[in-house]
Amino acid sequence: MAGKEKLAVHGGPRLIPPGTIKPWPPIEVIDRRMVLDSLNGEIHTSGVHCQKFQEEFAAWNGNRFAINTNSGTAALHMAVAACGCGVGDEVIVPAYTWSSSATCALHHDAIPVFVDINWETMNIDPEKIEAAISENTRAIIAVHLHGLSVDMERVMAVAARHGLKVIEDGCQSHGATFRGRKVGTWGHANAFSFNQNKCLCSGDGGMFVTDDEDLYLRARQVWSFGETRTPMEDRDYHAYALGWMYRGNDMLAAFGRAQLTRLDHYLEVQRRNAARLTAVLEGTPGVILPTEPPDCWHTYYNYTIRLDMEALGHADDAAAFRNKFVKALQAEGADRGVGPWQRWILPAMTVFQARNAYGHGHPWSHPRARPVDYSPDQFPLARRHADWSFGMTYPLRAPNSPDVAEQVGLAIRKLIDNIDDVDRVDVAA
Numbered sequence: 001m002a003g004k005e006k007l008a009v010h011g012g013p014r015l016i017p018p019g020t021i022k023p024w025p026p027i028e029v030i031d032r033r034m035v036l037d038s039l040n041g042e043i044h045t046s047g048v049h050c051q052k053f054q055e056e057f058a059a060w061n062g063n064r065f066a067i068n069t070n071s072g073t074a075a076l077h078m079a080v081a082a083c084g085c086g087v088g089d090e091v092i093v094p095a096y097t098w099s100s101s102a103t104c105a106l107h108h109d110a111i112p113v114f115v116d117i118n119w120e121t122m123n124i125d126p127e128k129i130e131a132a133i134s135e136n137t138r139a140i141i142a143v144h145l146h147g148l149s150v151d152m153e154r155v156m157a158v159a160a161r162h163g164l165k166v167i168e169d170g171c172q173s174h175g176a177t178f179r180g181r182k183v184g185t186w187g188h189a190n191a192f193s194f195n196q197n198k199c200l201c202s203g204d205g206g207m208f209v210t211d212d213e214d215l216y217l218r219a220r221q222v223w224s225f226g227e228t229r230t231p232m233e234d235r236d237y238h239a240y241a242l243g244w245m246y247r248g249n250d251m252l253a254a255f256g257r258a259q260l261t262r263l264d265h266y267l268e269v270q271r272r273n274a275a276r277l278t279a280v281l282e283g284t285p286g287v288i289l290p291t292e293p294p295d296c297w298h299t300y301y302n303y304t305i306r307l308d309m310e311a312l313g314h315a316d317d318a319a320a321f322r323n324k325f326v327k328a329l330q331a332e333g334a335d336r337g338v339g340p341w342q343r344w345i346l347p348a349m350t351v352f353q354a355r356n357a358y359g360h361g362h363p364w365s366h367p368r369a370r371p372v373d374y375s376p377d378q379f380p381l382a383r384r385h386a387d388w389s390f391g392m393t394y395p396l397r398a399p400n401s402p403d404v405a406e407q408v409g410l411a412i413r414k415l416i417d418n419i420d421d422v423d424r425v426d427v428a429a
């Protein structure tokens with residue numbers, strides 16, 4: 001393809017026919033059967049499907065303990081609490097991730113301290129963690145973004161040197177491995193999400209996992225009203241500590257169990273589709289493809305591309321140009337699960353800039369708190385990534401085939417071949 005094809009966004013023919021990209025997740029007989037089984041049961045809160053889901057997920061991931069939650073965020077907060085993070089303690093978090101990878105620390109009165117990302121992996125740069133550690137640091141939250149594991153050997157080594165706890169945020173990376181070992185089995189207390197977009201989707205929901213019995217028991221208290229006996233046991237209805245209501249429910253657990261039976265297959269589909277997309281896009285000027293470091297098994301939860309804004313002549317209006325590119329790509333028919341993900345680095349978000357989570361400047365105003373610097377300039381790679389990147393989920397997911405991934409790749413190439421026309425896209429129109 002050598003330029004001067006009219007873009008669909010400007011009225012030209014769209015490259016990908018309507019309805020090509022199928023929605024996520026595939027719903028099969030087993031999903032319907034399991035959800036109906038839950039409905040036909042008597043307990044709709046923490047019922048038998050919740051118990052089984054915990055057991056089956058723990059077995060699948062290789063953990064001793066699992067607690068089914070109503071979100072990944074709940075599981076993260078439980079991990080922060082279980083690890084003993086409290087008022088004025090600092091928790092290290094990547095500057096580029098989902099907001100609740102960091103606000104989970106605030107929920108327990110701890111203070112996030114941000115670290116820039118590694119440009120290649122898009123994850124926290126393990127080399128930069130040590131410089132962010134202070135006498136108040138209690139934990140490191142290692143977020144495995146987009147289906148790629150952080151270098152967990154380095155993170156665990158830094159944590160061991162400083163006596164810190166490690167929390168893995170595996171919400172985007174079920175099944176990803178580092179040196180053959182799954183995410184969620186390295187850290188002390190770890191979290192997964194099962195929301196709509198996740199590779200294991202139950203609509204909403206999450207899982208806290210750990211191998212440490214003490215952490216498990218502490219997390220369980222936070223999970224259910226500060227009680228020590230769960231609703232599955234003989235409750236005494238006594239709040240022994242501050243707790244929330246983070247329990248999952250039986251119907252969603254049934255859905256999650258059904259999806260779990262196909263999770264390994266889904267991940268293989270994603271890798272196969274990602275391989276085709278990479279083959280189509282390799283060598284395309286101005287396009288930086290995601291990498292899979294030799295020690296990692298990438299699940300391509302989100303196949304994240306960076307447009308090389310310097311090569312494309314848009315270093316000064318990178319985010320605006322990326323938005324034009326994405327609008328043009330969606331108009332070509334890549335209209336499901338394609339777009340920029342997180343456009344803000346976390347330290348630039350108002351919740352951190354305002355330093356006022358609980359009123360009166362809390363927790364930053366607490367006498368134990370050290371001053372922390374949230375100026376965005378300290379995180380140049382995270383900022384560049386936020387402005388240059390967009391990603392895709394559905395086109396690479398089951399039931400979509402490599403041919404669908406190829407069509408999206410060809411649409412990207414069409415835009416690159418007609419890059420001056422992309423610049424004329426009116427994002428507001």
Ligand SMILES: Cc1ncc(COP(=O)(O)O)c(C=O)c1O
Nearest residue numbers: 071072073098171172193194195
């Ligand atoms: C990296 C990351 N952490 C945490 C979460 C929070 O998960 P949930 O939406 O289930 O609370 C998400 C997903 O939204 C995420 O992508």
